[in-house]
Amino acid sequence: MSGSIQDTFFEECEELLEATDEGLTAIEGGDHDSEVVNAIFRAVHSIKGGAGAFGLDDLVAFAHRFETVFDEVRSNRLELDEKLIQLLLRSSDQLSALVEAARDGGEIDEAHNDTLLAALDEYIPEEEEDLTFEPMGLGGPAPMMDLGDLGGAPAEPQEETYRIRFQPLKEMYGTGNEPFFLFQALKDLGELTVTMDENELPGFDAMDMSEAYLAWDLVLVTKETRSKVEAVFEFVEGLCELSINGDGDAEAEANALAALDAMFAAPPAADAAAAPEGEAPAAPFEPPVPAPEPEAKPAAAEEKASAPKAESGKQEQRGGPKPTLRVELERVDRLINAVGELIINHSMLAQQIANLNVSDTRDVETELEGFKNLARDIQEGVMAIRAQPVKPLFQRMARIVREASAATGKTCKLVTEGENTEVDKTVIERLSDPLTHILRNAVDHGVEKPDDREAAGKSKIGEIRLSASHRSGSVCIEIKDDGAGVNRPRVKQIAIEKGLIPENAELTDSEIDNLLFAPGFSTAKEISNLSGRGVGMDVVKNAVTGLGGRINISSSPGKGSTFTIILPLTLAVMDGMVVSVADQTMVVPITSIVETMRGSDDMINSLGADGTLLSIRGNFVPICDVAGGLGLYRESDQQAGVYLLVETETGQRCALAVDDIHDQRQVVIKSLDGVCGEIPGVAAATILGDGKIAMILDPESIIAASPTAAAFDTERRMSNAS
């Protein structure tokens, strides 16, 4: 139970941290509005509150300091200057780090944490730094209250008798405290005898309804500690005359003296309370009727009358954010699946109608078209539920850039654009790592040191621009820095050293730039723990292609580099080309197809023993037979005569040989995870209109596994070189 509550706490933390970041970014941009400051204060305060509930002490301590500084700001005791804003930004980063550490059980950088705490302390006035709880200094007759000891020292198992004199002041009744309830709480601790003292109650005519006249003498026999007894009266401290005296309470001299005082002050009460149970004055649990009680009725009547008014005010007072609904992700995914089935169902229906051989199907086709459009609308609607703005992701990236800048001694600022662009939730989640890596790289390798930048006539502060936009059914994420650009001679040299390319290879600028994505490539002379960690940009590329996307780099020496990531809008449905290969129906993603053509024998040239090349308008392209690549065998009468020209990320072109092309349509992607292991060349599966399962091909991996393509690639590089 508490596990799931803790999960929601961390989820909420993410939102609160985003709110904090958002507020701080606004403050950084010059918006010092009190509501912005208040919102941050509340967010940090909520993190602290939740963290306290789970005993996350580091997080509580940090959030407390952070919050206290913000309290100073919102009370106008502290001015937001540049230095403080920077500290707050770094503190917000640290708060995120602490949340992460608490969630994932990681380590935090203690030294850094302490430095920030100390820096925050400088903004906190002396008296506020004292975190210890001070009991409310009301100086009443119960000076020994130890409020902090609710569950403290183990109780002495000995029974103790407490004599309690309790006389409410009239102020107590205004706070909603009822003596009767306090007595019930006392009764839980042991055996209780209650005697009401109404000696001060005046005659009815002289009674003032707003005055308090009653007092109670209580005797409690309990094995509980004194502090537990005192805790019952915690809420009414200062609102009553109270004395609590234990019979054998000799542990503190003060208590003993107080007990003596009480005995001298009120002997009759003590006597009465000590009388055996059942005798006249003892009145256990007669509900006491405090003086102002009669007011309750009119109040209740008024409450009913005011109800409709409060109700009508409800709508008007809801300003601010649009109303939202939190739904379990699983429910949305079920809906997405159902929509997927609907689309499949549509194609099945269309197929069945086609099979009926009815002469005039125009009317049916019109309706079918309507069905299809509706299905698409629903699909888009459901996708929109899963879609989220990239804003939170981008905000996290600002933190990454700050951290990376601090670690490398460079000054960089991140400018974000198109933060409201919406992308599938899963895509956003899986984009976090690659983006982090690219940005660290941009700071580490792209942006020059401040002095070098100045020498190059640039501003000392490096600028990294992170933007998102929708581009013809895809999402485009661009990371552009204004650094030195790719050091091409160096990249080429490394690629040669690592055997990635032949020594005499002639590559275009773009080909050299894209070498950065080659497996095992890393330009850092030593692996810096910032962008390196032993993984290169190839991991980034794999992550992006894993999402069905593409990544590209373009660079201009001295001016900077731009990484472009193109992602599909959704992971659930895609446009595919339905083809047949050796009696099997398969789907090739449209996005990877450049063109399709029917080949004739004279277009085919051989390369080596088994390889073949397709000649397209004077250019040779290696042929990869899909059947061969997947280990399928053709009957003698079957022949691969159709070619799909595809292009890989590195610009490598290849002709996929298939038997025939059927049509182009939207297919629902069904993951093979958990159904069977990874099949080389196959990305996923789908269900076609006729109910058959078709594999969705992954052209990249087919080409990667093709010996012809590899041989051709080497050949090409060699010939380029000569």
Added chain:
Amino acid sequence: MKTKVLAIDDSRTIRNLLAATLEEAGFEYHCAVDGREGVDMYPDVDPDVVITDINMPNLDGFGVIEELRGTGINSKVPILVLTTESAPELKARARGAGATGWITKPFDDASLIFALKRVTGAAA
């Protein structure tokens, strides 16, 4: 009849914690996400006790107490405020506004139930 609790807190975590503890202990639990909603919901829920956070958007905890006590909606309902350890002045201020008592964050199940016991007499 179950004792009805109206909890007002903008933190989902705190609401979840309260809900888990109170429902398990047999209270009838209602919640609002900010002070304004809490005050608006009050007449419909008609709770036996209100638990409210202090720092909230739209209407803070003091506002909640003042509105519940001041507008005559209910001047007597016990109101417990959720406070943090270092804020005795908050407690004094809350009491000044008419709060019945307070629950210190972080709270454990026992202290939460104990606080409710002292202001409603009910263990559930």
